[in-house]
Amino acid sequence: MWQRGVWLKPAVFLASLAPAAALAYMLLGGRLGVNPIERLTDETGELALRFLILSLAASPLRYVLSRTWPLKLRRMLGLFAFFYALLHVLIWSVLDLQVDIAAMWDDLLRRPYIFAGFIAFAILSCLAATSTRGIARRMKHRWTILHRWVYIAAAAAIVHYVWLVKGDRLEPFVYLAALALLYLYRFKRLLSA
Amino acid sequence: MRDWMKLAGISPDEITDKAVFEKRRQLMRASVAAGVGGFIGGGVTSASAAPLSGDIIKTDWTTDEEHTSFDAATSYNNFYELGTAKEDPKRHARRLKTEPWSVRVEGACEKPGTYTLEDILKPHAIEERVYRLRCVEAWSMVIPWNGFALADLLKRFEPTSAAKYVAFETVVQDDLPGVRRNVLDWPYREGLRIDEAMHPLSFMAIGMYGEHMPNQNGAPIRLVVPWKYGYKSIKSVVTIRFQEETPETSWNLSQPSEYGFFSNVNPDRSHPRWSQAKERRLAGDSGGLSALFTPKIDTRFMNGYAEEVAGLYAGMDLQKFH
Numbered sequence: 001m002w003q004r005g006v007w008l009k010p011a012v013f014l015a016s017l018a019p020a021a022a023l024a025y026m027l028l029g030g031r032l033g034v035n036p037i038e039r040l041t042d043e044t045g046e047l048a049l050r051f052l053i054l055s056l057a058a059s060p061l062r063y064v065l066s067r068t069w070p071l072k073l074r075r076m077l078g079l080f081a082f083f084y085a086l087l088h089v090l091i092w093s094v095l096d097l098q099v100d101i102a103a104m105w106d107d108l109l110r111r112p113y114i115f116a117g118f119i120a121f122a123i124l125s126c127l128a129a130t131s132t133r134g135i136a137r138r139m140k141h142r143w144t145i146l147h148r149w150v151y152i153a154a155a156a157a158i159v160h161y162v163w164l165v166k167g168d169r170l171e172p173f174v175y176l177a178a179l180a181l182l183y184l185y186r187f188k189r190l191l192s193a
Numbered sequence: 194m195r196d197w198m199k200l201a202g203i204s205p206d207e208i209t210d211k212a213v214f215e216k217r218r219q220l221m222r223a224s225v226a227a228g229v230g231g232f233i234g235g236g237v238t239s240a241s242a243a244p245l246s247g248d249i250i251k252t253d254w255t256t257d258e259e260h261t262s263f264d265a266a267t268s269y270n271n272f273y274e275l276g277t278a279k280e281d282p283k284r285h286a287r288r289l290k291t292e293p294w295s296v297r298v299e300g301a302c303e304k305p306g307t308y309t310l311e312d313i314l315k316p317h318a319i320e321e322r323v324y325r326l327r328c329v330e331a332w333s334m335v336i337p338w339n340g341f342a343l344a345d346l347l348k349r350f351e352p353t354s355a356a357k358y359v360a361f362e363t364v365v366q367d368d369l370p371g372v373r374r375n376v377l378d379w380p381y382r383e384g385l386r387i388d389e390a391m392h393p394l395s396f397m398a399i400g401m402y403g404e405h406m407p408n409q410n411g412a413p414i415r416l417v418v419p420w421k422y423g424y425k426s427i428k429s430v431v432t433i434r435f436q437e438e439t440p441e442t443s444w445n446l447s448q449p450s451e452y453g454f455f456s457n458v459n460p461d462r463s464h465p466r467w468s469q470a471k472e473r474r475l476a477g478d479s480g481g482l483s484a485l486f487t488p489k490i491d492t493r494f495m496n497g498y499a500e501e502v503a504g505l506y507a508g509m510d511l512q513k514f515h
Contacts, residue, residue: 037473
């Protein structure tokens with residue numbers, strides 16, 4: 001018999017993969033516009049940011065809804081954030097810069113927004129690498145401390161976005177507002193605990 | 194072979210004479226119009242929209258490089274009045290009203306006034322110039338423009354000795370999506386030093402690829418200054434002002450640390466957002482996977498026009514005066 005809620009994880013998993021599938025489909029059909037590399041970079045970057053914010057929303061959502069299911073999705077949403085961030089970095093380094101190490105290094109040092117993005121990606125990589133239950137068990141409370149760095153990663157990712165936009169900053173500020181709201185909620189709970 | 198013939202899939206030997214060709218073209222257009230019912234009309238937004246009438250003089254200002262397709266050059270634009278995404282200007286092109294159009298000429302000249310577009314165009318023969326267009330965002334295109342030398346236009350207004358600079362402004366129409374959002378401090382403003390403006394490469398374009406200028410590319414009349422970053426080539430011009438002081442320019446007002454007045458293409462001067470050493474050439478017909486593995490090309494000093502324009506900047510520190 002199907003247990004209640006057993007469909008939840010597979011459904012969210014498929015829904016999270018759908019944007020990647022849509023991008024691949026558009027790519028093969030030549031429907032990514034005049035500058036497909038730029039388009040792919042932008043889309044994967046925004047997806048990473050969205051999943052990061054969704055994963056951060058899991059914990060507040062548990063309290064708001066008085067349900068535990070959001071927590072069951074947190075790890076997966078976080079891993080999807082890493083997945084899209086990894087695609088984003090690969091597109092930038094392999095397709096855009098053609099693995100030109102000197103150019104990457106130059107970008108990293110000279111362009112603050114790239115540096116902020118690098119910080120976010122480095123943190124997400126550490127979190128993804130230590131995301132299994134086994135590692136969590138072995139690291140004990142240090143795991144919880146390490147994984148709080150996700151808040152720094154999210155802040156760095158949004159700084160990365162705000163700094164790279166040329167004229168119209170509306171979109172990055174929407175993400176910034178969402179993140180601020182989540183931080184506020186977190187902070188309030190800490191104080192009242 | 195003209196690009197619009199290539200676009201239409203017509204080779205030169207198919208053509209017996211121009212009249213036959215024009216007639217065929219009219220028929221083509223009529224059939225397109227019939228097929229789409231009432232949707233044709235208003236802004237010039239599609240490939241078959243409106244060829245320029247009259248002869249277009251070929252010039253030596255050309256290049257062997259592959260031309261960007263008309264479709265790419267009209268679907269990937271920075272025209273913030275029409276929206277900030279690259280596809281926005283084409284999407285909102287119809288909202289730009291280009292009729293009637295007049296240009297206000299003011300400041301240090303003998304013949305200021307408001308000139309209708311017809312007045313502006315009347316004495317000029319239309320030339321083709323195939324120029325590289327290098328955007329500060331590190332992409333580039335190769336575009337055949339149609340128009341006339343900016344110098345030929347400016348001389349008609351008889352600038353005085355106080356005219357050290359020329360300032361330009363783009364139209365502000367309040368209902369355009371980008372204008373409503375105040376993305377930049379409108380009107381969009383640009384400027385050139387008078388010797389830059391009078392340089393034979395500086396060009397006023399009224400069309401491209403033998404077609405009337407599409408709205409998203411700056412209809413009905415725009416500037417093209419090929420050795421500078423694209424944002425200097427101001428679109429949909431309604432004001433030309435001769436003045437003694439350096440003109441305010443929009444991107445400089447918005448981010449003075451990033452965008453200088455001169456904005457000459459310079460691979461050796463790194464920009465805080467984009468390394469300017471290389472550029473992605475957007476040809477437009479290499480869709481799909483192959484476009485992903487095409488490397489960037491090296492950006493050339495002054496966008497490859499250094500031989501012609503270096504004299505304008507003799508003795509200037511181009512890192513400082515960027």
